Amino acid sequence: MADSETNSASHSYSAPGTDLHLELRGPGLRVGLTNALREAVRTGRLTPGTRLPPSRSLAADLGVSRHTVTDAYAELVAEGWFTAQQGSGTRVAERMEPRRATAAAPRTKPAPRRPRYEMRVGAPNLASFPRTQWLTASRRALTAAPHDAFGYGDALGRVELRTALADYLARARGVHAEPDRIVICSGFHHGLTLMAQVLKTRQVRAVAVEAYGLDLYRDLLTRADLRTPPVHVDEHGARTEDLKHMPEIGAVLLTPAHQHPTGGALRPDRRAAAVDWARAADGLILEDDYDGEFRYDRQPVGALQGLDPDRVVYFGSVSKSLAPGVRLGWMVLPEELVPQIAAAKGHGDYMSSALEQLTLAEFITSGAYDRHVRSMRLRYRRRRDQLVTALAQRAPHVRVAGIAAGLQAVVELPHGTERSVVQAATRQGLEVSGLAEFRHEATDPERQLPEQDALVVNYAAPSDSAWAGALDTLCRVMP
């Protein structure tokens, strides 16, 4: 085209007869004129049926070539905005009603006041994302990738990542993993969504869940038409010995390494009881290993999955170890489930970026992942120690429960104080979770849960600069 590709200045023109104010924008005059005419119709300045000025006169008026105008008219005829009939010129199409003026109500709600300190359960320390190392891995991965890595990919995920994970998970988490049994997903939530679909096709009606946990996951199962009877939880994790008395369940969802959020590690006899149940009942154990890498008092306990890889589905992700924004997780599956999960995933095309998968594979195999986890383990451990020390000094009547692990601690409060403490914290600009929000509403009165007032404090999330203030505020709102 003859028009300048770089003309992006704005001008106003008036077309005689139609009082057509056109503001020409865009990379060229033709495109600019086309856009301006389209906008004039859209906003109602050119009404349906209106006859457009002859191309020759509009061109003269705008100081552009007639060619530019006829091209713009033809474009809008092709798009359906205008109609052109031999002899009657070009008109605005009859059906082009102007768009309503934008609704009166403001579109964006006033932004909620952002808390000064965010210690609710969820994110790790986002400021620690290893940007430089990630970019290095990204550059290496992208440089080395075969061309077909840029194609559609398959539902299991990139083999490079599954291979790296098989090695890493065996080494770091005692998982019995083979690349062929790993399926990449975007995180635990996504993996559980796929799993719920597969459980339904296997005629499972109910999945036992820990009596304390994220309502997000209970809701997900409920939406998939699965009931979620609770299993009691104490300081040694879920009471898996009760599973054999729950004939209705076909699976159980557990957090063995570090019960979420109450903080216990599943005791060896309960690990055994879970596996015994699964074998006797032909059931599945869903192991959510959300923060298994972060243990501060000893080596992390290996995954339950290692005890019986044919009965346990192991879920992990980078959401706590690296960052949720990467949206990469994995499931290690009993062999027979692999095609079922892959089909569920493929049907919705819930694939992850191949480039991101290759980057994570490189990040793991280069050792950067281990180094990052080790470094974060030290930092989180120090924060947990500081939290325990500060509370011991300034609020000696509260107790930090649970093992020394993960990103959060349970701070047990005097009976009846939880709600007021959470509210006081909010008033001070500190967002923190109360234990009550994780409690499963037991439907069976005999399975009523003991009530414990507590906070669940995410000591990992605050940035370094916010940490001292967050900790001080927390101590100040203690009863």
Added chain:
Amino acid sequence: MADSETNSASHSYSAPGTDLHLELRGPGLRVGLTNALREAVRTGRLTPGTRLPPSRSLAADLGVSRHTVTDAYAELVAEGWFTAQQGSGTRVAERMEPRRATAAAPRTKPAPRRPRYEMRVGAPNLASFPRTQWLTASRRALTAAPHDAFGYGDALGRVELRTALADYLARARGVHAEPDRIVICSGFHHGLTLMAQVLKTRQVRAVAVEAYGLDLYRDLLTRADLRTPPVHVDEHGARTEDLKHMPEIGAVLLTPAHQHPTGGALRPDRRAAAVDWARAADGLILEDDYDGEFRYDRQPVGALQGLDPDRVVYFGSVSKSLAPGVRLGWMVLPEELVPQIAAAKGHGDYMSSALEQLTLAEFITSGAYDRHVRSMRLRYRRRRDQLVTALAQRAPHVRVAGIAAGLQAVVELPHGTERSVVQAATRQGLEVSGLAEFRHEATDPERQLPEQDALVVNYAAPSDSAWAGALDTLCRVMP
């Protein structure tokens, strides 16, 4: 721990009494011993109930400190592999049955012979992925990203990308887009999956589809319990004037810019008819703009969505313009659908990588996306010209149908030859799609489709080095 962090050599040891061959691997002796013991149980070399050698004697035998052995034992007790009773020492837990020897059947099927030339419909030219420019965008995006970009994100997608797309789509495709009406997804397949869920909640029972199209999408709708009556297709796209005679439908799926795969552009009066139908029937138009940027004979025709943004859902992605492996696409929605689609997406946590979203936003705003599309447009156009010229010379009785656009061309064949041509191509190592595989099986005999023998030739996919051979092979198998 005292053990070397870097010892990864393998050694074999024998423990007296239990004939315990342990191969120590891993980053430290303790970890290596733990893994070796776990593996011995797993493979059945240590059977349930077996008493382990006393830590002192195993330590002496292995030449490691006793501490290393007691730690490994304690670890495996904690994981449930071993039991420890006061006085009776450490034993292999009773429930630890050895894993079955891996199934006899080989896991990996013999790899199918890879075609020498891949011209089936689907991928763009993967060898042209702009790795360097993508990395540049990635570096800039990652450097500039706020910390919260590494968090869980929201269901709409990153605002940076939605803003960049709103501008780009208005400019390049005539889409009436505002960032608040855009939802990021992983591609058209994903977007349509979400849309099908929302249509179901709106009590839609049937979605009209073009009589030629990808069975993938028909199957997706069918799985969502939606019927898919066909709309006839000719050289001017779908016969949308028929929609008003289909009272059962609540939506129609169209490819207006370039009918997939028959290659027509939707004629202006049919664009108008589609919008008229949607308004009269309170229906939705689903516009799959899969290759709208690639038009070679004129400026691309703007999106149908611009005609009525309240009735048209616009779908686009980088799968043809950049690469499917990026797994990023977008929906531009009527305002009222935004929360419904966002909820459907959020429920399954089908989020895309925040880093990849930020990279694409930077790639677009920096102008790299426009440059890449322009450069690919020239290359694809040249290939299409070469295809047309070669066929005209060497197979003058076939006809290239459809507009000069996109990544593929329809090559019309003499009646009754399609199947044998596809088979001949396969024998020559050339994979190419026959038109028959895109034909909707009309259930209504009155809506029976005219049969046309044709190939759908993806001239974009072959690498530069393969192109001449692919074109030559194609010409050779022509009837």
